Amino acid sequence: MPGIRIGTSSFIADGWKGSFYPEKMQPRDFLTYYATQFDTVEVDSTFYHSPPASTVMGWNAKTPQGFVFALKIPQVITHEKCLVDCQDEFRAFLNSADLLGDKLGPMLFQFGYFNQKAFASGEDFLAVLKPFLKKLPRGYRFAMEIRNKNWLNAEFADLLREHKIALTLQDQAWMPLPAAMNFDYYTADFTYFRLLGDRQGIEKLTKTWDKVIMNRSKELRSWVDVCHQATHRGVSVWIYINNHYAGHAPKTVADFLTLWDKPK
Numbered sequence: 001m002p003g004i005r006i007g008t009s010s011f012i013a014d015g016w017k018g019s020f021y022p023e024k025m026q027p028r029d030f031l032t033y034y035a036t037q038f039d040t041v042e043v044d045s046t047f048y049h050s051p052p053a054s055t056v057m058g059w060n061a062k063t064p065q066g067f068v069f070a071l072k073i074p075q076v077i078t079h080e081k082c083l084v085d086c087q088d089e090f091r092a093f094l095n096s097a098d099l100l101g102d103k104l105g106p107m108l109f110q111f112g113y114f115n116q117k118a119f120a121s122g123e124d125f126l127a128v129l130k131p132f133l134k135k136l137p138r139g140y141r142f143a144m145e146i147r148n149k150n151w152l153n154a155e156f157a158d159l160l161r162e163h164k165i166a167l168t169l170q171d172q173a174w175m176p177l178p179a180a181m182n183f184d185y186y187t188a189d190f191t192y193f194r195l196l197g198d199r200q201g202i203e204k205l206t207k208t209w210d211k212v213i214m215n216r217s218k219e220l221r222s223w224v225d226v227c228h229q230a231t232h233r234g235v236s237v238w239i240y241i242n243n244h245y246a247g248h249a250p251k252t253v254a255d256f257l258t259l260w261d262k263p264k
Contacts, residue, residue, distance in 0.1 A: 003231035005068060005105070006256060007040040008249040009194070009242040015210030020250045035063040038253065040070060040105060042194075042240040047072035047110065050092050056099040068105035070143075070192075070238060071097055078111050082118060083132040094137065106141040106166065106192055106238055113147040122151035126159065133163045143168045143192035143238075149175050154183035161187040166238075169226075171219065171245065172196040178226050190236040195223065195252070197245035206247060212255075213247035220252065224259040 011034040017023060020037075021030055034041060043059075045051065059069060074093055077086045097104055119125040125148075136142065144160060145168035146152060152175070160167050166188040169178055178185060185191075197216075205213055227237045241249045241256070 003235075004227060004237040004239065004260075005040040006237075006239045006241070006253055007038040007042065007070075008253060009042045009196075009240045010044040011041050013209045013243055013249070015208040015248070016250070019210040019248065031059065031062045035067045037250070039066060040068045040238070040240075042070040042072070042108070044072060046093070047075050049076075050074050050089070051096050053096060053099055056096050060100055060103060063103065068103055069100055070105045070108060070240065072108050072110055078109055082114075083128050087135070094140070104140075106143045106190065108168065108192065109142065109144040110168075111144075111146050122148065122153075122156070125151060126156070130159065133159070133165070136163060136165075141188075141190060142166070145170060145192075145194065147175065152176065152181070157183050157185060157187050164188045166190050166192045168192045168194060170194045170196055171223065173198045173201070177222070179222070186230065186233065186235050189234075190238060191230050193223065193227070193237065193239040195220075195239070195241045195245045197242055199244045202244050202247065209243035209248055211248050212251050214245075216246045216252070217255070220256055221259055224256060227260070 011031055012027070016030075017025065021033055025033060031041075063069075074089065076089050077083065077093070081089070097107065114125060119128075125146075142163075143166040146156070157167055164187075167185050169185060169191065171177065171194070197214075202214065223239070227239060230237050239256075241252045243249045246252045
């Protein structure tokens with residue numbers, strides 16, 4: 001689809017074998033099969049550690065030209081060191097990511113919720129963020145997600161816009177949806193959406209992600225509309241859907257695509 005890439009958050013999940021992947025398929029073949037269904041994936045595993053070169057080269061070899069990986073930046077940078085004294089780790093991660101060549105898509109800074117022990121205020125967070133952004137290398141696409149809703153404002157958006165970083169918009173219980181934002185949330189020539197859902201709520205119902213168990217059609221329709229608005233503005237869209245959103249991310253992607261072809 002022009003202007004939009006959509007996939008799931010990770011290409012491996014409990015319950016996908018037999019519901020998304022063929023029952024007899026071996027895990028080593030999952031990514032190759034996934035790439036026949038979608039043209040992008042958000043890789044969750046890079047959040048936990050920078051991937052070795054052999055792993056990244058394997059991803060590259062198992063996917064066709066035109067497939068694109070979005071990578072989470074390791075938590076040692078975003079959570080443990082909180083952007084301070086982490087240049088060695090960041091460079092090591094980029095060296096691995098570079099092995100994807102033109103299959104490297106946006107890289108996501110996913111910050112957790114910062115309590116006052118970490119940062120007393122949003123201003124304190126920005127005081128650390130600003131010098132870090134000034135050192136970001138050119139030639140990459142970065143997106144940034146924060147989970148302190150009171151810090152999500154025009155000042156934060158303007159800082160990201162200055163550095164051409166996409167503000168990540170997310171669908172999860174405690175964060176505002178785009179309709180509730182009173183500022184321009186498009187901060188780069190692309191935007192990055194994550195439909196994450198209510199992890200705690202849905203895990204009370206299931207931890208096997210083989211089928212949709214929650215009707216999110218109304219919410220999904222609203223995200224389709226936001227994506228149409230973005231593309232009409234000339235902003236390309238990257239959107240990733242988690243199993244926690246409705247129970248089975250591949251089916252939710254299919255439902256999104258059905259709605260995409262039926263704009264209001």
